[in-house]
Each structure stands twice: as C-alpha cells, then as structure tokens.
Amino acid sequence: MNIEQFKHIYFRLPVIARLLLTIVIVMLVFGSVIHLVEPEQFPTIFDGIWWAIVTGSTVGYGDYVPLSTAGRLIGILLILTGGGVITFYIALFSAFTVKHEKDLSDGKVAYQGMNHIVFVGWNERTKKLIEITKKHKQKTEIILIDQTLTNVPYQQYPIHFIKGDATDDIVLEKANIKHASRVVITADATNNERQADHFTILATVAIRGNNREVPIIVEILTTNQVENAIRAGANTVLRPNDFISSLLYHELYKTKSKPFETIIQLLANNQLHHYELPKELEDKPFLYVLQEFKKDDCLLIGIIRDNEWKLNPKAELKLIKNDILVTLESW
Template identity: 75%
Template sequence: MFIEQFKHIYFRLPIPARLILTILFVMFLFGWIIHLVEPKQFPTFFDGIWWAIVTGSTVGYGDYVPLSTAGRIIGILLILSGGGVITFYIAMFSAFTVKHEQDLSEGRVEYHGKNHIIFVGWNERTKQLIDLTLQHNKKTDIILIDQSLSRISYQHIPIHFIHGDATDDSILEKANITEASRVVITADISKDEKKTDHYTILTSVAVRGNNKDVPIIVEILSTNQIENALRAGANTIIRPNDFMSSLLYHELFKTKSKPFETILQLLASNQFHHFVLPENLENMPFISVLNEVKKNNYLLIGIIRGDNWKLNPPADFILEKKDILVTIESW
C-alpha cells in the first residue's frame, strides 16, 4: 500500500523534482552500502554519502577511496549508475531552462505575481504606454495579453507576455487577473471600428466577470459604444478619435499664432478620459464637479449626455445621473 502511494506521488512530480529525488536516493544508498562494506575507510554514514556524491559526479577528490575488491566494485557501479543519473539531470536541467525561456517568449507561461498591470492588445500605443509605465513605475510588473503576436523577447521588452484571446477565462487566469491592480484594453485602429469596439466590450465583460473590483481602462473608437463599455464594467473610457479630430480641425484652420500652437502641444501631451458621473456628484453644478475631479488631477472640459456633447457648459449647469465626464489627465 505504501509503495503504491509513493509511486502515485512520485510520478506526479515534475521531471526535475523526480531526478533530484532519484539522485538523492542513489547517493544515500551507495553511501550507506560503502559504509557497511568498509567501515574503517568510511567511519560514518556521512563520509559514505560524501564519497558517493564526489564519485558519482566524477569530481573525485580522492580523500575517501575504497580499498577492498567489494568496495571498488561498488565504486564502479556507482560511476555507471550515479554518474549517468547526474549527467542526465544536468542535461535535463539545461533543456528545462531553455524550454522555459522559449515558453516565456512565446507566451505560454502563467504569471503568479500580484498588483500587476494587464495590457490587452499590442500596437504602437501599447508600446508607448509600456515605456511610460516602466519609466515612472519601474517596480510594477506588466502583463501583455495578445493573440496576434507569436513571441516577445523578454530581454528587449521586460514584460510578461501571454499569447491568447483576452475574452477567454483561461487566458485571463494565466495573467492572474484576480490579483491585478488594473487592466488597460487598447483598440486596434487597423481593423473595423465596430468589430474592434465589440471585442473591447467583450473583453471588459470577461475581465469584470473574473475580477469585480479591478479598474478597467478601455479605448473606444465609436461614440455610440461608450455606454455599452460602461455597462460592460469599464471604469474609464478613452476616445482617441475625438482628440485627434479636434487637433486636425485646428491644424486645418490654424493661424500662424505661436501661442495657439503651444496650446496644441500642451494638449497633445495629455489624454482624453471618459468616465461616468459618480453618484456623489449627481445633481451638482458643473463648477462644483470640476473642482472635485481636479483633486484627482483631472481637468473637466465637458460632458456627454446621450448622444450630445456639451463642452465647457455654464458654471451653474446641473449634471445628471448617467452623464459621462470628459476630462484631460495631466502627468
């Protein structure tokens, strides 16, 4: 019964662990045998183990040497068996290390850390976000989930890559979604806007289903999908098209005024953010809400009510439930 239980546990262990146990067993066995066969040359059990390890690893210090024929036969058997096991272990360990590095680059390794940031989607903005994050938060681990990439070299980009579809619960589990500090879902502007937004919303649903508290920042391309993204669990909505359209319009009709160009450059260093009006700010005037969000380094420039945009409304304009705040965050 004991042997069957041991076999059941032993063969369920990873190969490196099994090899280490096998090496320890062989070294202890030969150390015990040589101690019994030549007690004068190997006065203690530990001396026998020391000789077995040194001999089996082919180091051969020569401080303990069997003198009898039986002892030398034991030494031959140890070299043939123990030496082969140790050599096989070293080869397996090297292969395991190379395999782990390859799996890490190809996104097959699970992440087990905590308080990390998960980025979904690989594009130019994601690269810039990762660079900024690593620049300002060097101790923060970054996890990238993407299904279009085949591999990412950790040496070139120090992030943990997971290959797969972020709408799949198993992929999110690989990224340890339950322990993440926040999730950023970027949009692929090279694809159809509607399909891209649908994927973003579906990913938000999957993330929220696995972690009900994690802040989710999403990039939405179509205005009519903002409310759906909020329903899906997104906390902050970013609309890059609005900002770029505004810049292009002003560039189209700009004057040669240097101050105006300076303002555009200042705006370009920020990002538009959209998020639903918090309950504690409902039915409050615009000026009061502006002061409140400013405490979190957000500049309130307007709201979205239904399909209507209201930029820079009067100070006494009352904000209502489900209004979406349009803000700019400064670094």
Template identity: 55%
Template structure:
C-alpha cells in the first residue's frame, strides 16, 4: 500500500524534479560505492559524492581520482549513466524555459495574479488603451483575452495574453476572473453589428456567471441591444457608434477646425472621468450652481446619469435629484 502511494506521488512530480531526484540518488550511490572500494583515496562518503558530481558533470577538477581497476570501472559506469542524465537535465531546463516563453507569447498560460484589468478583444482601441493605462500606471496588471490573435510580444506589450473565447468558463478561469478588478469588452468590428453585439452579450453572461460583483464595461454597436447587455449583467454601456455619428455630424456642419480632433482627444487623455453620487446638499440645486461649486475643487461637471441614462451638458436650470450620478472631468 505504501509503495503504491509512493508511485502515485512520484508520477505526479514534474519531470525536472524527477530528473533531479534521480541524479542526486545516483551520485550518492556512486559516491558511496567508490568510498568503500577505495577508502584511502576517498576517505569519506562526502568526498565520494563530490567526485561523482564533478565527474558526471564533465568538470574534471582532478582532486579525487580512482586508482584501482574496480574504481575506474565505477568511473566508467558513472560517466555513461550520470553524465547523460545531467546533460538531459540541463537541456530539459533550457527547453522548458523556451517552451514557457512560447506559451506566454501564444496565450496558453493561466494568469495567477489578482486585482487586474481584463480586456476582451484585440484591436486598435485596445492597443491605444493599453498604452494609456501603462503610461498612467506602469504597475497596472492587464490580461488580454482574444480568440483571433495568435501571439503577442511581451517586450512590446507588457501584458498577460490568453488565447481563447471569453464566452467559455475555462478561458475566464485562466484569466482569474474571480479575482479581477474589472472587465472591458470591446466590439469586434470585423463582424457585422448584430454578431459583434451577440458575442459581447454572451461574454457578459459568462463573466457575470463567474463573478457576480465585477464591474463590466461593454461596447455595444446597436442601440436595440443595449437592454439585452444590461440584462446580461453589464455595468456600463459604451455606445461608440453614437459618439462617432455625433462627431461626423459636427465635422460636416462646422467649418474646419484649426486644431485637429486627434489633439483634442490627446488633451482629454490627460483628464480623468469621475462618477460619484450627488451629495445631499446638492439635491434640488440647479446644475449650473453645482457646477460652479465643483469647479473650485478641480472637478468640471459635464453631465449626470439619471435612471441609467447619460445626460451630458444638460440645461443650466436642471434640478438635481436624489440618486443622480455626477459625471466630472478631473485634472491629472
């Protein structure tokens, strides 16, 4: 029974550890044998073991050498067995290191950290977001899940990549979804809008099923799918199509701006959006009055969220109500 349990434990040990155990056992065996065969040349078992390691590793210091025929035969057996094992052990470590690097690049390794951001979908928006996040906080831990990307260079993008489908529990487990801080789902613009939104909603359902409290930011392309995304468990909905349509309308109906819009976005990237509930003293106060009060604390009030709907740049005389969420820009 004991032997059977030992075998089960041994076969579960990684191959590198097995090799190391085998090498140590063989070196101790040959070191003990050479001590008893030539006690004068090898006065202690430790000297015998030292000779065994030096000989098997082909270092050959020459401080201990067998003199008798029996001792030399032991040396030959040691070189044929121990030398090969040590060479295989070193090559296994090297190949294991290379394989690990390849697994990281190809998204096959699970993420073991906590308090991280999970981004779903690899595209230009995600690439720029990673750049901005790491510029603001180089220590931020980011996990990227994508099913189309085959590999990513860690030296170019210092993130943890997982290749797979975010609708599958196994992939979310590899991303350590239970201990993540928040999730951002970006729409797949290669697919049509309905297919992209369907995938986003399915991924939201899977994420919410694995972590019922995590904030989920979902990009939805079709207005008709917003309610479905909210029912699936999305915390925040980003309607990128609406924003781009408004931007196109602005450019079509206004004269050409001196400053390119990209520069305006760059300026906004140096600000931080902040959401917080309206304070009791601001309830029943006008939007303009509250805005004047908040700007003294470096908060630029740009709108409110009421009943899960954004109201950006509302009328100055709009009265704030209990339960409103104030949306501000804060200088970094």
C-alpha cells in the first residue's frame, strides 16, 4: 500500500476511527524511538509503547523513565503531541456518546437487530401495547415509527424510535423492516377517520413491498376500507369502532349488569392464547375439550380451522388434527 492509497482509506474513515488510528500510530512511533534511543531503560519495543501510552495519557506510573537528554526530549514531544491527541480523543468520544443518545431520542438512529416488532403510530393504544409487551415479553425489541413526535426518551420508554413517515422506504429501511417479526399499525387519532385509514393502507402497501412475509396487523376505522386494507396486504384487520359500539349498546340497555368501565377492565385483565390441539384431544367434541381446559382455569372460546375463526362453536363439534385452540386467560 502506497501513501496515496493509505491517505484515501484514512480520510474515508469516521472521525473517531481516524483519531484512534492516529493515537495507535503515535504510540507505536514514540515507543519504537525511545527503545532505540535508550535500549537499556526500555529493553523491548513493547516496553517503549507501554511508556508512551502511560505518558501520553498523563497517567505516569514512573516504572519506565528516560534518563538521557535525547530521551527526555522525546518525552516532551510525546506529552505535547500524544497527550493532546489522547485528550482530544476522549473529549470527542464523550461528545459522540452524548450526540448518539440525543439522536436515539430524536429517532435518527437506524435499527440493526432482527425479529423485532414494529409499531406504526404513537397514541394511547400504542403506549398500552408497549407496556403489556414489555411486561410479558421482556426480551422483545420494539421499534416505533412516527412522524408527529419530536423525540422519545429511550430511558423512559424501552423502545427504539424512528422518526419519519411509515410510507417512505428509507424510513422502513431504518426500522430494518425486512427482518421484523410482525408489524402493528394503529389509527392516527389526530386525523379524521378517512384520512387515518388512507394512511394505514398506504403504510401497509409500503411495508408489504419491503417484506412479503411479515404479519401485518392494522386498525381500520371505517367499514368500507376494510377490504382495501386486506388487498393492501394486511393479515389482520381490527375494527375498534364496532367493538366499542357493541359494548355501548349493551351498556345502554343493561339491567343489573356491571358498569361499562368494569367490562373494559375485565377484558384488559385477560389475554388470548393459541394452542395446537393436543393429539389426545383429537376427535373429541368441543364441550369435552372446553371442560378439560377449564380444569386449568383456561376458558376455551373457539378454534381456528383452515385459517377460519370459529368462536363459540356447537358443543358437539368434533375437533380434528391441526385445529388451533383459542383460550381466554388472566394476565
């Protein structure tokens, strides 16, 4: 490698890498020179390099000391050059750390991991989802994409924030969408329902274009956009308005039922679980399997057969191989 090639490679390195390389070169040079000038005081090149690092970093153990005038002059040059370089490196590294933390909070740092969950949209539902996920799946990495937030303190929220539009391929690449395990898109409460659904569908198209396999769960607010969301590539479409309207109806015409808030709390304190049908329960009626699961305080509410949900099926329905059992359990 000639000097021009070295310069080309050197100046293409990041600032911290260049500075670290400079320190290494300076320590090697001074360590080698002091060994040649005072071989009795510094028997090996390694001893000279050790002295150069200790002196240049201003630690000064005193185990190796130059005695000749030439050696002391080398020491003075080392303190003036190497000491300054090391001090500058430490200051620059500290500034880089502070900047990196700020960039994390501001959503400017790309995510490099895999098998993570990507949330699109920041709202109360997202906060609750993050809280529940971290409570029960502590090792799960969560990536948040949002264009309305200015920053998210990563010390306060255990997530990796990416600021930007989820319909933009560059933003999706920063979230490493190609290696995500699943994606959840929540409706933007700051827009009207139609605008919120249009954004959700566009984001679904963009995500599906970058990852053909990842499961995408979306929240759609208007009925006429459900089919469009499915065409766009959504695997699961949730209609929260229908669910809330149903609860409101039952609350409106309740007799002595519990308050509406209590119903919501009851649902919040339970979660759905999926189980493959055990071999010993194959060809058994639904009622029998329900009773078996209830012994373990699991409420069997339905099955998934051939990707079709069957909630509260008939008691005599025979369960077959590859059926997925859906249960409701306490957190």
